[in-house]
Amino acid sequence: MKDTLTIALPKGKLYDEAIDLLAEAGLSTYGLKEDSRKLMFHHEAERLKYIICRPTDIPTFVEYGAADIGVVGKDTIVEQDKDIMELVDLKFGFCRFVVALPEEAARGRDLSQFNHRRVATKFPEVADAFFREKGMQVEIIKLHGNIELAPMVGLADMIVDIVSTGRTLRENNLVAVEEIFNATARLVANRVSYRLKHQRIQPLVEKVRQLVKDKEVRY
Structure with missing residues (x-):
């Protein structure tokens, strides 16, 4: 579906904290922690899709629009220098x-x-x-x-x-x-998706930004 928001999540150490933050922001995250072998989760009622990627692949999935937004470490962003938007410092994964x-x-x-x-x-x-x-x-x-x-x-x-x-x-x-x-984890977006799905992405960005605003970086 064209109005589905696709979110890329990183396997490994950032995974659980990314899910917890998205759940705190009001997104459905049902099943994401229950089956570590699945690579894709559809939440059709909420028009959400999650894809589970290697952390180093997330900038590529986002740059090419296979994912609208994603969570990835600043270290990977700097090293790869992909054409993506960096939206929020999530203050974990230091x-x-x-x-x-x-x-x-x-x-x-x-x-x-x-x-x-x-x-x-x-x-x-x-x-x-x-x-x-x-x-x-x-x-x-x-x-x-x-x-x-x-x-x-x-x-x-x-x-x-x-x-x-x-x-x-x-x-x-x-x-x-x-x-x-x-370096810490960041919320990133595909440039075209950010424009076309702005009404879905921007409220999420604002909610996440508010949630992490007063948090200390987790060392």
């Missing part, structure tokens, strides 16, 4: 982009001393922009997981990654030496 070095290498040394070194990351665009802004030339190696392993085996001298508590860094004898920026 994480930090950091540059991290092995403890021994970091001791008593400034990051500028690591010019012309190799950096492992899942976020090459974020890393490239950060080091270019600092006037540093580095070789960026893209990995898809276990970034902390790269310095251990000599693949890279340092990493750029997202952390929440920093526990994984500590467990792998890494220390954050520079903070790039903080």
Whole structure:
């Protein structure tokens, strides 16, 4: 149905909080927490459809109009730079982009001393922009997981990654030496949908904005 509002929700750590917030905003979320294998939920009476996606795919689904709106981390938005609208900071899913070095290498040394070194990351665009802004030339190696392993085996001298508590860094004898920026979950929209379905999307945006207005970022 053309007047159905399609919402993309991310699998993983943001999923439950996104559902709770939408329910608090008055949307029907029945069944979303009951069957983790389903990828699509139709609430026909409310003219709602939910699609469950990998977090990194949500900007693509929204950009191309497969979803009208979605919930996604700011880290993914910045890295992918898709043509979507960022509507509300939802103030959950907090994480930090950091540059991290092995403890021994970091001791008593400034990051500028690591010019012309190799950096492992899942976020090459974020890393490239950060080091270019600092006037540093580095070789960026893209990995898809276990970034902390790269310095251990000599693949890279340092990493750029997202952390929440920093526990994984500590467990792998890494220390954050520079903070790039903080990230939280955001409500985003397809530009065409926002215009054509404005009467449905804007009241939801205003309700969500009011709900998170006085909330502290959840670290």
